[in-house]
Amino acid sequence: MSNARRSVCALAMALLVIAGGCSNAGHCTSQPTLGVVGASETTQLLLDHFAVDGMVFSGVAGSPHRIADVTVPLSWSEPGGPSFPADPAWLDLARQAAASNVVFERCTHVPPADPTSALVCMPFAPAIFVSGRGQSDDGGSPRVACRPGGDDIFGCDPAIPASAQSTQVAAPSASAANAAADEEVTVDMETAAVAGEAAARGLPFIAFRAVSDGAEDPLGLPGFPTEFFAYYRLAATNAAIATEAFLEQLSAANDSAVCS
Helix, strand or coil: CCHHHHHHHHHHHHHHHHHHCECCCCCECCCCEEHHHHHHHHHHHHHHHCCCCCEEEEEEEEEEEECCCEECCCEEECCCCCEEECCHHHHHHHHHHHCCCCCCCCEEEECCCCCCCEEEECCCCCCEECCCEEEECCCCCCCEECECCCCCCCECCCCCCCCCCCCCCCCCCHHHHHHHHHCCEEEECCHHHHHHHHHHCCCCEEEEEEEEEEECCCCCCCCCCHHHHHHHHHHHHHHHHHHHHHHHHHHHHHHHHHHC
16 A cells, blocks of 8 residues: 555545544544535544645546546535635646556446345446546535444445445435536536635645446436446445555656655
8 A cells, every 4th residue: 555545445444533532443423424514524623633635525526427437626616606626736636547447347236225136237348537626515405414333325334235226315406416417527516615624725636536426327217217226336445446546646746856
């Protein structure tokens, strides 16, 4: 494991402890939240407790791109709000990662939590796309608390598997969905809030969001949230792969700067 990846993993665990009130064993005693407000508050906690040089954010999203592809939008905003650009130098490193023959996962069990379920494979090789813009909107929904003992979507402890098929989630607003249909827009519920907190403190920022609900679904499922629940693990895996490829590029660039 590279130093860059090791640092990110350690920071992620520290953030989980701060935001979720988790013990060393990983059991949470309080209720971290999802959505724009939860993302903003959790990012503030991170930046208040650690000397952070930049924010690299990854996860899943809706997009006109193909399911399992990874999008790296050039900027992020909330509806009607300011736009927060990703760091230009980091976008260049993301393009280098995209050109480095990164191998992504193509197959996933559907439903993902059942290892005996059918294995569904994308009929293409997923790729990284550094382009377009991102929009975060939770539709004004109230905060969604995590569920102790829940699944790897809503659970406080993601190591405990459970089916999420009967769980309701907040859909993106109509404005976000329409924007995504009309142009290359990646839609989620958190990233713009994180980008805004980074911008407020003058920190570089970039986000890697893999497509959980998008184009070329081999099962022909009816979009969000059905596609999300079918492909979120595949998308999350590919987002992590892309992020690691970027961190390797960032580590190499930093090493080169030190040695020059």
